Amino acid sequence: LFRRKIDDEVYEELEDALLAADIGVATTQFLLERIQKEARKQKLTTADQLMPVLRQLIVDILHAHSCEPSYAQSGPTVVLVVGVNGVGKTTTIGKMANYYRAQGKKVLLAAGDTFRAAAIEQLVIWGQRTGVEVIRQNLGSDAAAVIYDALSAARSRKADILLCDTAGRLQNKAHLMAELEKIYRVIAREIPDAPHEVLLVLDATTGQNAIVQAKLFKEIAKVSGIVLTKLDGTAKGGVIIAINQELQLPVKWIGIGEHKDDLQPFSPDDFARALFPDDALQTESRDPDDK
Amino acid sequence: MFDTLTSRLQGAFQKLRGKGRLSEDDVKEALREIRRALLEADVNHVVAKEFIERIRERAVGQEILQSLSAAQQVVKIVNDELTDLMGGAQAKLARAAKPPTVILLVGLQGAGKTTAAAKLARHLKASEHRRPLLVAADIYRPAAISQLQVLGEQIGVQVFTLGDQVNPREIALRALDEARRGGFDYVLIDTAGRLHIDETLMQELQDIEKSVNPDEILLVVDAMTGQDAVNVASHFREQLSLTGIIMTKLDGDTRGGAALTVRHVTGCPIKFVGIGEKVDALEPFYPDRMASRILGM
Ligand SMILES: Nc1nc2c(ncn2[C@@H]2O[C@H](COP(=O)(O)OP(=O)(O)OP(=O)(O)O)[C@@H](O)[C@H]2O)c(=O)[nH]1
Ligand SMILES: Nc1nc2c(ncn2[C@@H]2O[C@H](COP(=O)(O)OP(=O)(O)OP(=O)(O)O)[C@@H](O)[C@H]2O)c(=O)[nH]1
Numbered sequence: 412l413f414r415r416k417i418d419d420e421v422y423e424e425l426e427d428a429l430l431a432a433d434i435g436v437a438t439t440q441f442l443l444e445r446i447q448k449e450a451r452k453q454k455l456t457t458a459d460q461l462m463p464v465l466r467q468l469i470v471d472i473l474h475a476h477s478c479e480p481s482y483a484q485s486g487p488t489v490v491l492v493v494g495v496n497g498v499g500k501t502t503t504i505g506k507m508a509n510y511y512r513a514q515g516k517k518v519l520l521a522a523g524d525t526f527r528a529a530a531i532e533q534l535v536i537w538g539q540r541t542g543v544e545v546i547r548q549n550l551g552s553d554a555a556a557v558i559y560d561a562l563s564a565a566r567s568r569k570a571d572i573l574l575c576d577t578a579g580r581l582q583n584k585a586h587l588m589a590e591l592e593k594i595y596r597v598i599a600r601e602i603p604d605a606p607h608e609v610l611l612v613l614d615a616t617t618g619q620n621a622i623v624q625a626k627l628f629k630e631i632a633k634v635s636g637i638v639l640t641k642l643d644g645t646a647k648g649g650v651i652i653a654i655n656q657e658l659q660l661p662v663k664w665i666g667i668g669e670h671k672d673d674l675q676p677f678s679p680d681d682f683a684r685a686l687f688p689d690d691a692l693q694t695e696s697r698d699p700d701d702k
Numbered sequence: 703m704f705d706t707l708t709s710r711l712q713g714a715f716q717k718l719r720g721k722g723r724l725s726e727d728d729v730k731e732a733l734r735e736i737r738r739a740l741l742e743a744d745v746n747h748v749v750a751k752e753f754i755e756r757i758r759e760r761a762v763g764q765e766i767l768q769s770l771s772a773a774q775q776v777v778k779i780v781n782d783e784l785t786d787l788m789g790g791a792q793a794k795l796a797r798a799a800k801p802p803t804v805i806l807l808v809g810l811q812g813a814g815k816t817t818a819a820a821k822l823a824r825h826l827k828a829s830e831h832r833r834p835l836l837v838a839a840d841i842y843r844p845a846a847i848s849q850l851q852v853l854g855e856q857i858g859v860q861v862f863t864l865g866d867q868v869n870p871r872e873i874a875l876r877a878l879d880e881a882r883r884g885g886f887d888y889v890l891i892d893t894a895g896r897l898h899i900d901e902t903l904m905q906e907l908q909d910i911e912k913s914v915n916p917d918e919i920l921l922v923v924d925a926m927t928g929q930d931a932v933n934v935a936s937h938f939r940e941q942l943s944l945t946g947i948i949m950t951k952l953d954g955d956t957r958g959g960a961a962l963t964v965r966h967v968t969g970c971p972i973k974f975v976g977i978g979e980k981v982d983a984l985e986p987f988y989p990d991r992m993a994s995r996i997l998g999m
């Protein structure tokens with residue numbers, strides 16, 4: 412195999428690959444500078460040698476904070492799930508219910524999206540699929556009141572995990588963000604160390620706007636981790652690298668489909684390898700038989 | 703949050719003072735800034751590259767009246783070119799010579815198809831005094847049918863369903879019969895969200911297309927989509943005879959560069975934009991507004 416030598420063209424291609432993965436201009440620039448420095452330091456000569464170095468740079472960023480889910484010391488663990496419209500919040504809750512049920516935990520769901528048409532029904536179907544009870548009120552009722560009910564139910568029924576669904580909301584809508592803040596306050600007031608986890612669901616197909624989403628949801632609802640969904644498509648979700656760097660928000664879970672078992676704990680190594688496999692910069696082969 | 707492109711270009715053009723024309727080098731510097739603006743707006747990087755080439759051709763040798771306004775002049779060129787690419791005149795919804803007009807909505811999961819179907823139905827009913835029929839052809843997503851029914855009730859539009867045990871092609875065909883019998887003049891078919899690489903589900907859409915021969919096949923695209931928009935658009939375009947685009951969630955603060963990508967890849971006009979969750983939050987598409995938005999102006 413003829414190994415491609417490192418030259419300007421290689422770095423140009425690498426830049427394209429970084430941009431194509433939604434890593435963004437600033438983080439792409441940062442990674443390019445770092446890798447060029449490393450290449451000089453380690454005296455690398457061929458393009459394929461760049462891949463492990465690049466992956467390590469990415470893993471270092473993604474690993475800076477723990478990707479492990481957080482749990483309550485005692486009593487029910489309360490997980491609040493937030494995000495913009497259509498990213499996969501309700502589905503993720505269904506999958507998490509399945510995950511924890513499989514571990515023998517007692518799970519409860521709270522139908523905190525009282526706004527979107529048939530959102531409650533959607534969660535109820537997930538409850539049936541996973542054999543989990545859903546605390547709910549009617550369409551149009553106060554979301555914080557539903558969550559309040561669910562917190563009491565979780566305590567009285569000695570649930571291990573309470574997963575709270577919320578309506579999709581765009582981060583620039585002040586009144587909807589205020590409603591979310593209220594939900595957060597209710598949880599924090601009822602159970603002092605709760606919510607134990609606030610998960611921001613990000614759709615992997617989302618571009619640079621995900622950074623603004625993470626910033627504002629973190630401010631309002633103290634997001635503690637990210638769920639990156641729809642990684643079963645062709646989108647790479649590279650924007651989470653910038654989010655990790657700028658906002659110190661680790662990814663905790665990934666969604667890889669629409670079925671109940673299409674949820675996995677996040678692995679920085681697997682993520683980096685999916686972004687930049689060894690053959691990411693195609694090596695030019697001088698002679699196909701010359702192996 | 704972003705510097706405006708104009709002020710960045712002013713920076714790039716500082717050294718231009720006193721010169722009358724833009725040289726290759728001046729243009730190069732400006733193009734770098736323009737590229738950055740496009741990438742930050744999520745325009746696909748390949749599409750951005752091609753766009754930059756067009757600008758280069760137009761910008762080199764341009765008369766610059768006063769170097770102080772060079773930045774504005776370049777921004778104007780970029781803005782005009784972008785508006786052009788986005789599709790000059792406003793594109794209307796197709797109308798079949800013999801009713802009913804059949805409209806198929808397709809796209810990725812969560813893009814906003816079901817909401818857009820209801821918005822279009824409401825628009826046709828309220829603004830054009832038509833009789834639309836909504837068709838529930840998403841048999842997969844939990845509660846997809848009742849979501850459409852709730853929306854149909856809100857806007858007073860009938861929803862056709864055969865439940866979730868009949869295949870979508872059959873549902874579409876029977877809905878068309880129903881529309882003809884019932885004197886409906888539009889049939890709006892809501893389909894399940896699917897990945898462009900899901901062969902089975904893409905085949906399902908092709909089967910529907912073959913059976914009911916839609917007058918419009920609208921690709922519904924989330925305005926927040928990043929670089930992947932190019933893959934999504936090209937796969938959907940290859941497998942279906944797309945006729946238009948609906949961009950959703952433009953009430954957010956995304957710059958919406960995917961609009962340029964999708965427009966470029968499919969060659970289809972963007973016909974409507976979604977600007978909210980409610981059934982009346984639908985607007986026609988204005989290319990010039992979209993161009994300014996992408997450039998952050
Ligand atoms: N391919 C794929 N689809 C997903 C994944 N997660 C969710 N979806 C689909 O995305 C669509 C939206 O999912 P929901 O769970 O309803 O999203 P949401 O964030 O609750 O949406 P709203 O409540 O309307 O804001 C549905 O069609 C889901 O089946 C995933 O990991 N992969
Ligand atoms: N803010 C805003 N939200 C929108 C807009 N269009 C749709 N939504 C929301 O986006 C989410 C997804 O919309 P749906 O219409 O269910 O999307 P879909 O494409 O039918 O989803 P699937 O059937 O799961 O593939 C819902 O929460 C909608 O209320 C829009 O223009 N603006």
Ligand SMILES: [K+]
Nearest residue numbers: 497614812924
């Ligand atoms: K989406």
Ligand SMILES: [Mg+2]
Nearest residue numbers: 500501524530
């Ligand atoms: Mg939901």
Ligand SMILES: [Mg+2]
Nearest residue numbers: 815816840846
């Ligand atoms: Mg739908």
